[in-house]
Amino acid sequence: MSILSAKNVTKRFGGLVAVGNLNIDLEEGSIVSIIGPNGAGKTTFFNCVTGFYQVTEGEILFDGQSLNHRSTDLITRLGISRTYQNIRLFANMTTIENILVGEHPHLKTFWAEAIFRTPRFLKEEKDAEAEARRLLRYVGLAGLGDSLARNLPYGAQRRLEIARALASKPKLLLLDEPTAGMNPNESAEMMRFIKNLRDDLGITILLIEHDMRVVMGISEHIHVLDFGQKIAEGSPKEIQRNPRVIEAYLGRGAASGLEKQTDGISATV
Amino acid sequence: MSNEKKFTLRNAINQGLLAGLITTLISTVGMVELFSQRQLIAGVMTMAQLFIFLIPALISFQTARKAPKNSILLFSAVTSFFASLPVLVLILLASTFGLRRFLINVSPSLIETLTFGQGPLVGSLILVLATTAVGVAAAFVDQMDEKIRKPILAGLMWTILVGTFSEILQERLRAFFGIGFTNLIIKSKALQPVAALIFLVVVTAISYFWQQRGDSIKKGLASQSATQRRNMTYAQRIAFFVLLLILPLLLGSYLSEVTNNVGIYVLMGLGLNIVVGFAGLLDLGYVAFFAIGAYVMAILTSEGFLGVAQTSFWLALPVSVITAVIAGILLGTPVLRMRGDYLAIVTLGFGEIIRIMANSDLLKPYIGGAQGVLQIPKPSFFGTSLIQPGQLYYVVLAGVLLAWFVSTRLSNSRLGRQWMAMREDEDVAEAMGINLVNTKLLAFAIGAGFSGLSGAIFASKLTSIFPHSFNLLISINVLSLIIVGGMGSLPGVVVGSLILVGLPELLREFAEFRPWMYGALLIVMMLAKPEGFWPSAIQKRELHADEESPPVEEVAAAD
Numbered sequence: 018m019s020i021l022s023a024k025n026v027t028k029r030f031g032g033l034v035a036v037g038n039l040n041i042d043l044e045e046g047s048i049v050s051i052i053g054p055n056g057a058g059k060t061t062f063f064n065c066v067t068g069f070y071q072v073t074e075g076e077i078l079f080d081g082q083s084l085n086h087r088s089t090d091l092i093t094r095l096g097i098s099r100t101y102q103n104i105r106l107f108a109n110m111t112t113i114e115n116i117l118v119g120e121h122p123h124l125k126t127f128w129a130e131a132i133f134r135t136p137r138f139l140k141e142e143k144d145a146e147a148e149a150r151r152l153l154r155y156v157g158l159a160g161l162g163d164s165l166a167r168n169l170p171y172g173a174q175r176r177l178e179i180a181r182a183l184a185s186k187p188k189l190l191l192l193d194e195p196t197a198g199m200n201p202n203e204s205a206e207m208m209r210f211i212k213n214l215r216d217d218l219g220i221t222i223l224l225i226e227h228d229m230r231v232v233m234g235i236s237e238h239i240h241v242l243d244f245g246q247k248i249a250e251g252s253p254k255e256i257q258r259n260p261r262v263i264e265a266y267l268g269r270g271a272a273s274g275l276e277k278q279t280d281g282i283s284a285t286v
Numbered sequence: 287m288s289n290e291k292k293f294t295l296r297n298a299i300n301q302g303l304l305a306g307l308i309t310t311l312i313s314t315v316g317m318v319e320l321f322s323q324r325q326l327i328a329g330v331m332t333m334a335q336l337f338i339f340l341i342p343a344l345i346s347f348q349t350a351r352k353a354p355k356n357s358i359l360l361f362s363a364v365t366s367f368f369a370s371l372p373v374l375v376l377i378l379l380a381s382t383f384g385l386r387r388f389l390i391n392v393s394p395s396l397i398e399t400l401t402f403g404q405g406p407l408v409g410s411l412i413l414v415l416a417t418t419a420v421g422v423a424a425a426f427v428d429q430m431d432e433k434i435r436k437p438i439l440a441g442l443m444w445t446i447l448v449g450t451f452s453e454i455l456q457e458r459l460r461a462f463f464g465i466g467f468t469n470l471i472i473k474s475k476a477l478q479p480v481a482a483l484i485f486l487v488v489v490t491a492i493s494y495f496w497q498q499r500g501d502s503i504k505k506g507l508a509s510q511s512a513t514q515r516r517n518m519t520y521a522q523r524i525a526f527f528v529l530l531l532i533l534p535l536l537l538g539s540y541l542s543e544v545t546n547n548v549g550i551y552v553l554m555g556l557g558l559n560i561v562v563g564f565a566g567l568l569d570l571g572y573v574a575f576f577a578i579g580a581y582v583m584a585i586l587t588s589e590g591f592l593g594v595a596q597t598s599f600w601l602a603l604p605v606s607v608i609t610a611v612i613a614g615i616l617l618g619t620p621v622l623r624m625r626g627d628y629l630a631i632v633t634l635g636f637g638e639i640i641r642i643m644a645n646s647d648l649l650k651p652y653i654g655g656a657q658g659v660l661q662i663p664k665p666s667f668f669g670t671s672l673i674q675p676g677q678l679y680y681v682v683l684a685g686v687l688l689a690w691f692v693s694t695r696l697s698n699s700r701l702g703r704q705w706m707a708m709r710e711d712e713d714v715a716e717a718m719g720i721n722l723v724n725t726k727l728l729a730f731a732i733g734a735g736f737s738g739l740s741g742a743i744f745a746s747k748l749t750s751i752f753p754h755s756f757n758l759l760i761s762i763n764v765l766s767l768i769i770v771g772g773m774g775s776l777p778g779v780v781v782g783s784l785i786l787v788g789l790p791e792l793l794r795e796f797a798e799f800r801p802w803m804y805g806a807l808l809i810v811m812m813l814a815k816p817e818g819f820w821p822s823a824i825q826k827r828e829l830h831a832d833e834e835s836p837p838v839e840e841v842a843a844a845d
């Protein structure tokens with residue numbers, strides 16, 4: 018059964034078609050990638066799913082419910098959470114506080130209970146903090162709970178953003194270029210981490226990624242966008258051989274040519 | 287600031303001229319002459335002299351920090367020497383041409399102040415030599431070890447403060463120790479030289495030993511258990527509360543009145559701190575809720591012809607607060623989608639609308655128009671009317687403590703985190719499942735509630751209110767005190783109110799120059815301490831980092 022399905026989704030900004038007539042179906046529990054050159058509309062699609070943009074045409078269904086006209090916070094409560102291409106942590110809050118904000122949809126106490134410190138409030142806060150520390154350990158940042166998010170090193174900030182996204186206990190996790198700016202070792206590490214996420218927690222993962230080693234290494238299915246249109250989809254093997262994909266990348270003289278990188282992968286495999 | 291750029295002698299000269307021009311400016315606008323009427327230390331120094339020397343001293347301090355290591359004294363001497371030149375030019379021009387025709391404030395008595403009453407020639411010489419000497423002394427102090435420099439600066443600062451407020455201190459000392467003893471310390475509104483010297487030495491010594499002790503405590507703290515540490519703060523807290531309770535007895539009537547005025551602003555500041563400091567919503571019409579609280583209190587309790595119910599203060603108080611809260615929600619709803627500048631402008635409009643409505647003919651039959659509402663009774667407590675400032679103090683204190691309590695509890699809760707997240711990044715906050723509408727409205731409502739409470743107490747304290755008491759300047763004052771104290775910091779609100787509300791009340795005779803000092807303070811703040819005098823816990827939290835936490839690099843390397 019598909020957990021997310023985009024049906025003929027189009028998003029226009031004035032005359033610009035950022036996403037055009039896109040159809041995507043996500044199998045529950047799978048790891049799927051969206052690739053494509055810069056400006057292809059990948060992030061725009063994420064923004065449509067999370068309700069940050071309203072789709073111009075078409076419909077997005079999550080667990081059979083339409084996401085059209087739903088506000089961002091309600092979509093998060095349905096079980097979708099995301100990270101951002103350019104990290105967007107709450108920079109002046111501590112690591113733990115960032116995760117606690119992520120837990121927000123699962124906290125129930127009324128604000129006035131905080132003033133009187135009711136037992137229910139105290140228990141909920143205690144549990145929430147324990148959960149936050151657990152998540153912090155899970156992403157490998159144990160002991161950094163009280164440092165400010167902006168003071169963390171780059172890689173740690175990426176992990177924290179994932180921990181914050183996990184805190185809302187999502188069914189679907191959208192990762193926007195999780196390895197951007199990482200060296201090959203860190204990327205490989207992140208790839209393993211993402212794979213574990215799915216294997217441990219059963220979360221469906223949709224990721225946007227430029228690093229072809231990562232994409233080919235962990236994706237079960239790949240969608241390729243160019244100028245907002247889907248030009249190909251299939252397994253990593255199929256995508257590597259698809260002439261349209263190679264053209265989309267090489268034709269525009271992209272620095273990280275797909276062919277070169279895929280060659281690298283076949284060489285290492 | 288940057289290390290690459292070399293600080294040359296020419297820079298030092300420029301700095302000096304800048305200091306000199308500032309001194310010349312405050313002389314020509316009449317500040318110095320006014321200041322010369324306030325004695326800091328009897329027969330030794332007036333406040334005017336302090337200012338004439340303080341500005342070159344501060345700038346020489348700056349020079350000393352930037353100058354090349356081997357010629358610090360030379361550079362500072364150059365700076366302070368040049369700082370005296372513009373003033374010198376002023377003196378010479380004034381004594382040869384008489385500048386009074388163009389600059390009304392350049393009077394003979396100003397020149398006398400600037401030349402220490404020694405005539406233009408000798409006086410100018412003294413001015414140049416003394417200014418240079420002060421600059422060199424400042425550089426000397428700057429070169430000292432921190433362990434000695436800090437106590438000396440603390441001693442100087444406290445002596446100057448005591449000298450500035452000697453008139454009030456004199457009155458207080460007399461009340462407690464009688465005239466005879468007081469005259470030894472402060473006589474006819476001026477600190478006595480010997481007392482000043484003793485005070486300087488004692489404060490410096492205390493500050494020195496306090497610092498030593500502070501160091502050893504910091505070392506000891508690591509070995510102490512958490513409960514021991516907490517007990518210490520409990521003891522401190524109790525001492526602090528006792529102090530708050532007996533404060534009016536120590537302060538006397540006049541200072542209690544000043545404290546009450548500060549408290550009214552603290553209460554408003556705590557409310558605006560939730561809106562601006564916690565939730566990051568720039569509200570410039572905050573005075574609206576203060577006005578609403580005040581008017582509701584006035585109409586409900588007034589014994590004049592506008593009073594509708596003549597209810598008691600205590601009954602009217604919750605009604606005022608609730609009305610302000612409802613107004614906060616009503617005014618908050620239309621601006622929910624606005625951000626930043628737009629929000630600021632629209633709320634600014636709201637504040638003005640409320641004031642203009644209070645002034646309008648339409649509402650005049652109900653709230654008195656420009657004539658305001660009169661005959662508002664003071665609060666009474668079990669039959670006694672709280673007429674004295676020292677009695678009203680407890681009403682203000684209760685309000686402030688309540689607002690403080692609610693602020694702390696909320697800031698450490700889910701709602702507080704929602705506010706902070708919203709302040710940091712509204713879009714991401716929403717993507718975390720936070721309902722922005724509720725979160726914003728709660729901030730507006732609670733902020734408005736505190737402001738309404740403040741307004742209600744204000745009305746009852748003044749016994750009459752007029753629309754002009756609720757102008758834009760109040761909103762700006764409250765915002766400024768939050769900025770000066772430190773955004774989002776509760777102690778910062780108190781510090782800000784003391785500086786921006788308390789100080790001007792104590793320095794009434796300089797009311798004319800209040801906007802000047804205000805502006806200068808804000809500029810200096812932005813340059814020297816942009817995070818405020820008492821910034822919020824962010825920095826402190828950093829120090830509290832997990833005891834077991836390994837340094838960042840280790841963690842990164844470990845996995």
Ligand SMILES: Nc1ncnc2c1ncn2[C@@H]1O[C@H](COP(=O)(O)OP(=O)(O)O)[C@@H](O)[C@H]1O
Pocket residue numbers: 030033035053054055056057058059060061062
């Ligand atoms: N809010 C917006 N307004 C106008 N144009 C936008 C907006 N967001 C994205 N775009 C445009 O849509 C196109 C797709 O952008 P994006 O989805 O960010 O690409 P990418 O695939 O690199 O993530 C780009 O041409 C971009 O300029």
Ligand SMILES: [Mg+2]
Pocket residue numbers: 059060061102
């Ligand atoms: Mg993108």
